[in-house]
Amino acid sequence: MSGPTDVLREGFAETGEFSDFEIVCGPYTFKVHKAIICAQSKYFRAPCSKFAESDKRTIELKAIGDGEGDEACDDPDAIKLMIDFFYNLDYVAEPLEPSPVPRRLAATSAPSPLPPEPDVVPSVLESQPVEDASGFYVPKRTKKKGKKAIQAGNNTVMHAKVFAAAVKYQVFALQELAATKFASATETSWNHTKFAEAARIAYTTTVEEVRELRDAVGRAIHEHPELLDKLSIETAVKDNAALNYELLRMARGMPAIAENRVIDEGLKCAECGTWLFYEECNPCKGEYRGCCGTCSNPNCLLEL
């Protein structure tokens, strides 16, 4: 990365100098700068200027395990990487431990040996500044490489978490970067034990319409059917109907998501031909009775 981000990181991110805001998440407290975080994320504009957070100059992002429903909470490590990104325009996820040797269940048929796990050694970004003889600051950095040589490592789980955070906090640049890293990590580390966890996160932390992670997961399972033999994958796929359905479509040689969904006649009321609702009407709790069941509750929003 180029000069300005180095200056940002060394000047402010590490020292917290001129910090005017704090982000707390789990064990971490980050001293940040409104100007920088608001530039990266629309999310932070409101707490920086309104609401209780602006008075306290602190926002506490609920971490997983803080006692609330976990789906909407954050992994403090992912938040840390996000804030790294704010200042560095890049982040490095810690590499995962190598997978333990998988145990075979029901090894009745001839074992199909899994391919050996690729030996991925994460390279560390070398950008420690060096002072040259003249005392000038000369940043030493690795050679700039093409987009393919992105520093992804094998930590698909963390990339998925960072991606989720990026989507949640609307950091578009990070969303793109994390998706790229996730895809590239998936290509090398699909065989890692943690991949099932990554797949689960991908399918639960983002909505159907945000495709980047889901496509990478689907493609990996589709291209490496042997993964389906793994218990961890089996559990993950069984647990998630969306993943289930998308894999089915891919197995049939169809795109994961229909381009033009056909709205068919099958769910029309046989009596009057009115379209039926497939979900219950929340305010009035109108029940599906095989008929359109015209909602009698005047407050029913679905009648709007």
Next chain:
Amino acid sequence: MATRGTRKIRPPRRGLNNGEMDFEQTWAILASAFTQIHEKQASKLSYEELYRNAYKIVLKKKGDELYLRVAEFERDWLGSEIQRRIHKELPPQLMNALQGRSSAGSAGDNQVRKQGERFLRQLKLAWEDHQTCMSMLTDVLMYMDRVYCTDTRRPSIFTTAMSLFRDCILRSHVRGDDSWPDICGTLNHVILDQIRMERDGDFIDKHLIKVNVYMLEGLYDSHHEVEEEKLYLTSFEYEFLASSAEFYRALGDRLLKESDAGQYCRETRNRIDEENDRCRSTLSESTTPKIQKVVEDELIRYRMKDLIESESGVRFMITNERHDDLALVFDLEARVDPRKPELTKALQKIILEMGTNLNDAAQVGAAAEVPEDKAKAPADRLVNQQTVAALKWVEDVLELKDKFDAIWKQSFQSDQTIHTAIMRSTAEFINSHPRCAEYMSLFIDDNMKKGIKGKTELEIEVLLDKAIVLLRYVQEKDVFELYYKKHLGKRLLMGRSLSIDVEKQMISRMKMELGNNFTAKLEGMFKDMTLSEELTAGYKGYVARLGDADPRRIDLAINVLTSMTWPVETTNSAPDDARESRLKTIYPPAVERIRQGFENYYKEKYSGRMLDWKGNMGTADVKVTFPKVPSKDGFKERRHELNVSTYAMLILLLFNDLPSGASLSLEEIQARTNIPTNELVRNLQSLAVAPKTRILLKEPMSKDIKDTDKFFFNEGFMSKFLKVKIGIVSAGNRIENDRERVETEKKNNDSRGYAIEAAVVRIMKQRKELSHQQLVTETITQLNSQFKPDVNMIKKRIESLIEREYLERIEDSPSSSYRYLA
């Protein structure tokens, strides 16, 4: 509504949720927070918590439900609390006043105004609160907007909330009474009312209105957020423009009746500026061009004609030199039409009228033309009068032109269109004067003889420029050339020109303006003058070399004129003299000898050339010795040097041989000199009748010269001067009399005929075949710089050319056409 009809495209979702989430519980948290936000107690709320909850709902695929709930929440809030607050500010009195249903006095007026302002303030407050709250809600619901609204192509929650404001507030009716306009209509009325007050000179709270206009600009008529459907445009602006048009129509009526045109213009300009300011400070800048057009239409476009033609209109301004007012009129009309049709029309009419007045005045000055033979002397005086009138006409024209030039520069920003209009109408009235070309030449003549005396070079320059400018307007350039040649010839031959330099400058200016062709002959005249000087000197040398130096020999100065270059009038004054002039003038032997001598010299130099002596054009210096008469210093012979015309010299020489006291009759003189009658009469008049130069005495003593009159040498002639110049009667600077003019016209028509024939032949030579119509058009185009050819004349010339077999008719062509015969 955007939310209608969604049931049809809702995809199946049941069973996709993993992990049940209590939507109601989460929504309750959000709803209570929203209430707090609306009650302005947001500072206690945790943004993180609210966002997380909204995020969770969307993540659990309850995005649409959340969306609908929020909309419902806003609808409730606006429909009850806010609506109530607004409606409270609309008491029946205000509503009645706005509808004009009650006639409130000025006190009531004031109250209504206060109520209106309160209403505006309340509406402003409601709008601003709504904006603030919705921006906070949008912050909280950012994830829903981004994920849910984008994917389902719903308007953002902010947009929806804004339309809700429109539907629940602006489209609501006070006390549910449909017979009143809704809040939006009421708002229009209140704003228009305030603007009306401001136009009448009151102060109003501009900011208050501006905020409400912002609101209308921020809202749309339907959920399509397209520029044309802004509420400001669909609801307010139309009414504003309509009511403004009405206001300015009335104002225009009143102003036209009550104030003069200058004031009208000033008021109009102020109003336009005012409306500009209003758009900037009170309404929307986007309205500026539209309201401008309304004001311009009502106060300028539809009124310009009346304004310009009004009593204090353009004519009045021009007469009274109201340059500022004229500038205003120009400015105003330029706003509505770059061609400024009304102003140009008016200007042209005025110039034409003023010019026609000048023409008429000149005509009156020249009107009293008495037939010449009735009384010679009064006729001459009349001619002089006419000459003065002619000069005055030219000066008046110049003055008129200067006047309009000044107006054009000062008031009309040197506008090109107006310039053309002024030029055109000036040319029109100048050319409508039948003798404009003659008058112009006369004007230059007068200046060359007298006018430039004592003037600096700069002044002369200006004068020449003026003369050229006028010349530009004259269409019949050929007529002008004819007159100019005549006048120039007289000036040159009689040495009447004050400065040959200035003459030459004039010629070179004409050359620039009208081209080489025009001045070639004039330049030839100057060349002849120079050549003649050389000839004279050469002849002197020739005589000296001959050796017969005769002390009594007469000095000769000669001007040899090329006959085609010089105007014929100069050499041949009248057609009925033609017969007489063919008789050779008899020169006395002394003169005859010199004449012969020069002819010999000339023929030696240029063999084959004919010299034709023009006695009427020359002058002679004659030394006369008068007998002794008693004077202060005793008896003394008196010598005078007389400068007389050549003919007068001949007459005087006759008396040399007469004994003292003898007389000659007119007939005798004519018989012995062969001078043409009219020339003789004229010369005798100046010798015997003019009071100061009476060299001869006449019997009987009367002003008219009769055949039987006797002439004596006046021995008692007295003069204070040694040199006496004897002018020829009516040879001075004057306009032509009728007979001369007929002559000039005839000449002119002849030369035009030649020019037309030449042009026709030129064109046909090039084109070989051409239809009649085209030929006429091209001929006119070619000759336009010289004069405006008469179509009938062109036809006659073509006929004549056919007769002479230069052209032939093409027999079988559908339209009449001609072929050139080489």
